[in-house]
Amino acid sequence: MNWLERIVIFSVVIALVGITAWMQSDLLGEPASGEQIITENHDPDYYIENFTAVGMDTDGNRQYMLEAERMVHFPDDDTSLLDKPHIIQYEPDRAPTHIYSETGWISANGDEVKLTGNVRVIRGRDSTGSGGVTTTDTLNIVLKEPVS
Numbered sequence: 304m305n306w307l308e309r310i311v312i313f314s315v316v317i318a319l320v321g322i323t324a325w326m327q328s329d330l331l332g333e334p335a336s337g338e339q340i341i342t343e344n345h346d347p348d349y350y351i352e353n354f355t356a357v358g359m360d361t362d363g364n365r366q367y368m369l370e371a372e373r374m375v376h377f378p379d380d381d382t383s384l385l386d387k388p389h390i391i392q393y394e395p396d397r398a399p400t401h402i403y404s405e406t407g408w409i410s411a412n413g414d415e416v417k418l419t420g421n422v423r424v425i426r427g428r429d430s431t432g433s434g435g436v437t438t439t440d441t442l443n444i445v446l447k448e449p450v451s
Contacts, residue, residue, distance in 0.1 A: 348378045354385070358446055367392045367446055369416070371407065381411035388418060390444065398427025398434065402442065418442045 354374035358366045371385040385407035392400040405420030422442045428434035 345377055345379055347375045349376050350374070351376075364395075365393050369446075374409075383409040385409065385416075388416070390416065390418075400427065401425040402444070404442070414446050416444045416446060418444065 351374045352372070354369075354371045356369045358368075360366050368391045369385075370389045370391075372387040373385070375384045375386075377383065386405075388402075388404055388407035390402040392402070394400075402418065402422065402424050404418035404422040407419070408417045409415070410417075419441050422439045424437040424439075424442070426434045426436075
């Protein structure tokens with residue numbers, strides 16, 4: 304390899320290093336004023352210990368009560384996670400239904416709850432004498448009124 308080829312190769316390498324450094328400095332620089340930084344973090348913004356929410360119908364009758372040892376809210380998608388949730392569903396002329404699980408998830412609009420882990424549904428006896436316990440791994444519930 305002669306000296307001219309070495310100079311050309313060296314010049315190309317130096318040019319590539321310069322372009323790379325210029326591109327990196329532009330990417331790592333501060334954003335222009337007024338430019339928003341968008342993050343994709345799924346970090347909670349608040350926790351509530353001993354969480355309770357009550358759903359009422361338009362006549363003021365209780366439809367459900369949702370309790371949890373802890374509720375964690377995520378602002379990026381407006382969902383919440385629940386630790387040890389307990390839902391009590393009320394229906395006219397029936398005993399309340401109690402639903403327990405290890406964890407739960409509340410949708411952004413608050414009308415859907417997904418319960419996971421050792422889910423137990425306990426139906427109280429009604430006037431016909433029917434009731435009982437059902438167990439499952441996962442249960443989706445659509446609440447009649449949104450949880451706020």
